[in-house]
Amino acid sequence: MEDQSLRGVITRFDGNIVVVEIEGEDINFPHDQFPAEAVAGDVIKIENGKVDLLREEREQPRD
Known part of the structure; x- marks a missing residue:
């Protein structure tokens, strides 16, 4: 079976989600899977159940 990775953008935090x-x-994930420093706008990669922040690709706030 081939490993899959997903990329996405954190849009918001909603309690433990x-x-x-x-x-x-929009897809909901448990908050405890994410690094403590994760914030809305962070680009993430999810691979093999591990979440990595891709800070160099962070979305800029829109005016």
């Missing part, structure tokens, strides 16, 4: 936009769809 992190909402991530992946390919135009």
Whole structure:
């Protein structure tokens, strides 16, 4: 079986849930899977159940 990785953007935090936009769809993940320093706008990669922040690709706030 081939490992898959997903990329998305954290759109918001809702209690113990992190909402991530992946390919135009909001998907909920448990907050405890994310690094403590994760914030809305962070681009993330999820691979093999591990979440990595891609800070160099962070979305800039929109005016």
